Amino acid sequence: MKVLVTGHEGYIGCVLVPLFQSAGHEVVGLDNGLFRGCDFDPPVLDCETLTLDIRDVEPKHLQGFDAVVHLAGISNDPLGDLNPRGTYDINHEASVQVARAAKAAGVPRFIHSSSCSLYGAAGDAPIDETGAFNPVTPYGESKVFVERDVTPMADDSFSPTFLRNSTAYGVSPRLRGDLVVNNLTGYALTTGEVLLKSDGTPWRPLVHIRDISRAFLAVMEADRSLVHGKAYNVGATKENYQMIDVARIVADVVPDSHIKIEEGAGPDKRCYRVDCDLITRELGFECEWTVRQGVEELYEAYKAHGLTLDEFTSSRYVRIRHVKSLIDGGQIDTNLRFKERGVA
Template sequence: MRVLVTGHKGYIGTVLVPMLLAQQHEVVGLDSDLFERCTFGEGIEAIPEIRKDIRDVEASDVEGYDVILHLAGLSNDPLGNLNPNLTAEINYRASVRLAQLAKQVGVGRFIFSSSCSNYGAGGEELLNEESAFNPVTPYGESKVGVEKDVSQLADDNFSPTFLRNATAYGVSPRLRFDLVLNNLVAWAFTTGRVYIKSDGTPWRPIVHIEDISRAFIAAMNAPREAVHNEAFNVGRNDDNYRIRELADIVEEVVPGCKVEYAEDGGPDKRCYRVDCSKILRVLPDFKPQWNARRGAEELYAAYQNIGLTLEEFEGEKYKRIAHIQSLLGSGKLDGDLRWKAAVSV
């Protein structure tokens, strides 16, 4: 297939692209590359690309593809909270417009990287794809908005699919520390403390970025009728964990560390468990390979290999919100999170 991956230089995209190439797909990327100074390890596989803000995409940019895998956007709750209006503009309105353009030029398949954040304050109940949306952040609200609007575009010629990823983890060339398992292992490795900022009780489903990538590939390779205008929770039922359970796993994996709770840590209203039975039933090619313990071991080995320091971990390089704030403060980005053309990046 001829595949366009938006956000191909992001945390998930840099892992997904090599997996697509390994299956002999023709892959083109589209990304504004806000995090070009944030590469972890050996770097990123080069592919043909369009360096462009997702808000500026034109019909000619998306013409001629069999499928669009849409990952681009502000990637988490802290970034989403920075400017909720911009979050709506980038994550919601630009995504819907991208789907409209794709439909206009005859792209048959559109697979959207949605989120289990859609469920938000979901509580203790195991939530499936028919459960009510209850987003509690601008990021979650933007994902819900895209699903609702893009689903209305579905017809005989345009087939959207919505992959509601659990909380991601794992090693990537564009590593992030603002993800729970990545963060806990980094605290343990750099300080000897598995530091928990809540009371440890909230539930969180987690999924490795390689398994998220496997879900995208399984969805694009599936028969159209199996995924047409369908949503799928991405993960496994066994990978719903309380935060304190993840901390205990990290304590067992990283030698000499101890779990520590923040003195002011309270319950997090973002608490949800998800039922991932549907994706495993409908997409038999989706075979997740990872669990929390293996993921913690991978992260620990990567941090050892690169000699991760507390300064790097707590610095701007691998924290999306801190890096964006640095680019804004230095004048490299304008207030709309666009590169200033006259400033060297």
């Protein structure tokens, strides 16, 4: 299949693109280059690239593709809180625009990177794809709006599918240090402290980015009738954790580290457990990674890299710091648009 992957230069995209290519698919990437230079290891992306903001995507850009895999967007809650209006513009309105452009261009499959964040404050009972939405951040709410607006587009010629990813972790050439498993492991190695910024009670489903990438591949290669208009929680039901339990795993893996709860930390209102059995029942998809394996992978990669605290907490790995540095440097405006297009 010929596949367009938006946000292909990001944290997940750098892992997903080679996976798709190894499965025999032709990949073209579309990215605005916002996080170029935020490298843990230089990404090896041997594919044609359209340097384009998703807010500017038109049907002409999507002609001739068999599928669009839509990863691009504001990637986390802190960035969403920095500019809530921009989050809705990009994650909601631009994502719907990409779907409309794909349909107008005759692209038959549209696979959207949604999030379990749309469940928000759901408590500690596992919630499946039929559960109520209760987002507590602009990021989570934007994901609800995309599903609401794109689902009615489904017809005989256009088939959308929504992958509600659990919270991601794992090593990537475009590493993010602001994701909980990556963050706790990085602090443990560089400071000896497994630093919890909540009281450790919130529940969160966790999934490795390679398993996220495999789920996208499984959906794209599945019979259309199985996935048409569907939403799937992506992860493993057994991989729901309270944050204190993740911290214990990190402390066990990283030598000479101990758990520390940040002063004044309280419960995080984002608390949800998810049931991920549907994607296994319908597509035979199962995750290959556990959090412990992910922490072991991260620890070894960080150690081999010679990671320091200053580097780990810098704008290279913390997305909100990178964006703020680009705004302060006059390279982008507060709507996250480049002031000059020279982002090659």
